[in-house]
Amino acid sequence: MSKKELNNTGAKPDKKLRTKELIYAGAFGALYIVLMLIVVLGTSMIPILYILAPITVGLVCGTVYMLCVLKVRKFGAALILGVLFALTACSGAWYSIVGAIAAALLAEIVIMLGKYKSKKMYLLSFVVFNLNMAFPYMRLTIDRDAFLQRSLEFYGQEYADGIAAVATDWIFFAILGFAVIGGIIGSLLANVLIKKHFTKAGVV
Amino acid sequence: MDFELYGEDKNALVKFDPRTKFVVFAVSLVVSANSYNVAALVIYSVVLCLMLFLCGKKANAVKAFLMLAFAVFLRFSMEHAGTGAPVIVTIVSCILMIFLFFFPVMLSIMILTQTTRINQFLSAFQAMHLPTAVIIPIAVMFRFIPTVRDEWNGIRKAMAFRGISLEPAAVIRSPLKTIEYILIPLLFSSVSIMEELAAAALARGMDRSGKRSSYEEIKLGVHDYAVMALFIGAAVYFIVVSIITGGTAQ
Numbered sequence: 001m002s003k004k005e006l007n008n009t010g011a012k013p014d015k016k017l018r019t020k021e022l023i024y025a026g027a028f029g030a031l032y033i034v035l036m037l038i039v040v041l042g043t044s045m046i047p048i049l050y051i052l053a054p055i056t057v058g059l060v061c062g063t064v065y066m067l068c069v070l071k072v073r074k075f076g077a078a079l080i081l082g083v084l085f086a087l088t089a090c091s092g093a094w095y096s097i098v099g100a101i102a103a104a105l106l107a108e109i110v111i112m113l114g115k116y117k118s119k120k121m122y123l124l125s126f127v128v129f130n131l132n133m134a135f136p137y138m139r140l141t142i143d144r145d146a147f148l149q150r151s152l153e154f155y156g157q158e159y160a161d162g163i164a165a166v167a168t169d170w171i172f173f174a175i176l177g178f179a180v181i182g183g184i185i186g187s188l189l190a191n192v193l194i195k196k197h198f199t200k201a202g203v204v
Numbered sequence: 205m206d207f208e209l210y211g212e213d214k215n216a217l218v219k220f221d222p223r224t225k226f227v228v229f230a231v232s233l234v235v236s237a238n239s240y241n242v243a244a245l246v247i248y249s250v251v252l253c254l255m256l257f258l259c260g261k262k263a264n265a266v267k268a269f270l271m272l273a274f275a276v277f278l279r280f281s282m283e284h285a286g287t288g289a290p291v292i293v294t295i296v297s298c299i300l301m302i303f304l305f306f307f308p309v310m311l312s313i314m315i316l317t318q319t320t321r322i323n324q325f326l327s328a329f330q331a332m333h334l335p336t337a338v339i340i341p342i343a344v345m346f347r348f349i350p351t352v353r354d355e356w357n358g359i360r361k362a363m364a365f366r367g368i369s370l371e372p373a374a375v376i377r378s379p380l381k382t383i384e385y386i387l388i389p390l391l392f393s394s395v396s397i398m399e400e401l402a403a404a405a406l407a408r409g410m411d412r413s414g415k416r417s418s419y420e421e422i423k424l425g426v427h428d429y430a431v432m433a434l435f436i437g438a439a440v441y442f443i444v445v446s447i448i449t450g451g452t453a454q
Contacts (some may be wrong), residue, residue: 017337019410020402026344027398031390033345034352041306045298059379063387067395080341093237146449150240158294189380197388203395 021072022080028068029084032061036089047162054133054175055182058126062186063193065126070194070204073116078107078129090136093143099135103128123187130183134175141172213319215260222328224428225316228255231435232312236305238446245304246276248438252311255431259319268311275300313349322347327418340410344401348394355393359386 017025036057043049043056069077082104090096107129114121139147144167152160198204213219232252239245249272257265279300282293322343329339363370368385375382409416 019336019340019405022337022340023344023402023405024398026341027348027394027401029341030345030348031352031394034349034356035387041302044302045295060383060387063391067391071395076337080337084341084345088233146240146446149449153240153242158290159298189383193384193388197392201392203392 015074017072017074017076021074021077024068024071025077025080026084028064028077029081032064032068032081033084033088035060035064036085047159047166050163051137051166051171051175052178054130054179055185057133058130058179058182058186059189060186062126062130062183062190065129066122066187066190066194067198067204069111069122069125075108075112078111078125079104082107082129082132085132086135089132093136093139095142096135096138099138100132103130103132103135106131119191123191126187126190127180127183130186131176131179133182134172134179137175138172140167140175141169213260213321215262216258216319217260218258218427220255220259220319220431221422221424221428222316222320222324223332223424224431225259225312225320226328227432228252228435229309229312229316231439232308234439235442236309238442239305240446240449242279242304244442244445245308246272248442249304249307249311251434251438252308252315256311256315256319259315261314261318264314264318268307268314272304272307275303279304313346317346317350320346321420323418324420324422326416327420327422330416330418331422336410340405347401348397351397352390352394355390356386358393359389362389 039057039060040050040053043053049056065078065081068081071077079101082101085104086097086100090100107125110121110125110128114125140163148160148164148167151163194204232248235245235248239248250269253265253269253272256268279297282297325343325346326339329343360370363385368374370382405411
């Protein structure tokens with residue numbers, strides 16, 4: 001396949017991201033964000049599913065993340081994805097933005113420890129990356145009262161009661177736990193799907 | 205499916221700079237996250253509809269405005285009638301609120317993606333002297349959101365042809381299968397589009413390190429500054445109100 005040859009000749013051992021890789025990162029970022037929005041919007045009507053969103057999003061978006069980092073295989077792909085995520089998903093709360101970017105940076109370090117070759121490290125990096133899904137929920141602990149009042153104003157008494165029932169002090173840690181679970185399931189699914197479809201087709 | 209160019213601004217009544225649209229987008233994110241007052245949110249959404257109208261997507265702007273009006277009417281009449289089964293009222297009002305809540309973000313994404321060509325983006329960002337590592341991912345992301353929508357529509361049609369249902373019941377019965385059926389074709393077609401984009405970027409000399417010139421004339425006019433000032437003022441208003449309400453809630 002001529003495409004493959006092009007890839008091989010283009011992949012000099014330079015570490016900087018080239019235009020092509022930046023395009024991959026941006027486009028996968030768009031895919032990641034659209035899928036995340038679809039999943040979150042589709043499930044957030046029920047308070048318990050709203051809290052469980054790190055698992056559902058991890059399940060769906062794990063493959064997108066994995067394909068992105070496997071196609072680029074350089075420093076920066078996960079970070080760009082994380083920054084795009086932080087800018088769109090954590091709007092308005094600076095602590096969430098910082099947390100989400102930190103999670104992406106940590107994922108980048110995990111990949112680096114695997115020297116951009118180790119498959120296990122790639123899979124592990126999504127578990128770290130998926131922690132960013134937990135940070136938009138920091139409002140629940142930090143601005144709890146304001147958040148509840150807003151739920152009451154917007155969604156009505158029953159929804160607010162539902163949120164209040166689950167929004168206890170330890171909820172943020174529970175959500176972090178959900179994010180880890182979502183990351184593990186998502187990366188396992190991504191592993192299966194990529195092996196089944198993309199490796200065979202020569203995409204990664 | 206309509207095969208229009210992504211980002212056509214020929215019919216625009218007022219040509220806004222991409223940077224102005226970007227400010228509008230950022231402000232919409234802030235407003236969506238910090239609004240405690242439904243009336244203010246609705247007024248902000250109406251202003252966005254007007255903006256979309258001025259940018260040339262008149263039909264879409266009118267459509268969005270009618271949807272907004274319908275949602276507000278439904279919410280108002282449900283609040284004041286006070287009849288109906290509580291379960292249904294809760295569910296419907298949840299759906300309505302999610303709609304109202306995401307309306308500004310969706311509309312500002314429409315303003316950004318449907319009325320701006322990608323080279324306008326690129327030259328506007330270059331005028332801000334941002335590095336390419338920042339410019340390209342953001343520009344490509346906004347270019348790609350309509351593409352994802354198109355591919356999504358195609359996949360749904362293909363699934364319908366083969367008799368694969370996307371009803372909630374079917375999704376719950378076999379979630380992993382559904383994810384695979386949607387995700388894999390979506391990713392495959394997206395990857396090939398990305399490769400085309402990369403080839404186009406190569407042909408346009410995006411890899412060159414020197415300064416790029418452009419046919420696009422990018423300049424901030426008086427109307428740009430006026431709109432930016434208006435929207436930044438709105439953002440400040442929403443944040444201040446949010447801080448005050450947050451303070452009294454404690």
